[in-house]
Amino acid sequence: MSRRLRLVVFGLGVSGIGVVFVLAALLIPRFGGGDHPYRDLAVPAAVARSAPNVVSALNFDQRALDTLGEETILLASVVGAAALLRPTTSEHERSIVAEDRILSATTLLGYLLLPVTLLVGLDVVAHGHLTPGGGFQGGVVLATGLHLLYVAGSYSTLVRLRPLTWYGIAEALGAGAFAVLGVSGLVAAGGFLVNMLPYGRFGDLFSAGTVPLLNLAVGCEVASGVIVLLAQFLAQALTVRATR
């Protein structure tokens, strides 16, 4: 595509978004006001499906198709970044990494916080339909929590406890499970991603139908995806060197 054509395509896109954005901004309810038409529809729908966390009910039930799109974007970004950052033919990976010197206070804090962070991550994923959070947030917490091992000073421990192939598989399984749950909705209830499981009692761990299952799938995908992504960055920064 020539530079001129690119600019034309860019201009069309920008002006289209600009017009729609201004129209939307003029017509939305005032910031901080009491008029919330979307809330008045979304909250009763979430309560009817036993999901106290309305945001999760939106993301994984009422607008679950959007979340499938977002999850696929994350998957594609991780695959793209991993492909870009893999060692090229003119690079090699050093096996022995000289560990940086770390303050012992940092090491202690890292090891103390590691189990706490992993627990918090699991909690945020598991209770996504009840309390703030969900698969995405919990997944990122789990992935960053694991990297406390690196902050605490042991890259080799992190590498040993992080079989990358497994995380790659888990990422794909998580993304696939979302689509499979969607297709099950199509088969069982006649609509893609329809919430076809029993809603249960409001506030129970096993309630809100497919919402906690979709949370689990997204949590698995996001945690594994972020781990795979950060692994490429860590390897590039610490072990991959140009072959002379």
Next chain:
Amino acid sequence: MNMLVMLGFALVAAMGTAVVFTGEPERQAVTLSAYGLSLTVLFILVQAPDVALSQVAVGTAVVPLMVMLAVRKVRGRRE
């Protein structure tokens, strides 16, 4: 819009300006992290805890870490 929300907006504007005026990329990773934290505070103030959780995890932890690692890689190549 109450006083706290206005303070939150002011904090975000101040931290965003600080990020823009931070010259070196490795220092910018730190100010970016602090900016992410100020956004988290704003999201909590406007009662959006779900977004605040995403922001604190991605904006103050993952993105600055990726910036630091990228800077380290680039510096290592120059030596």
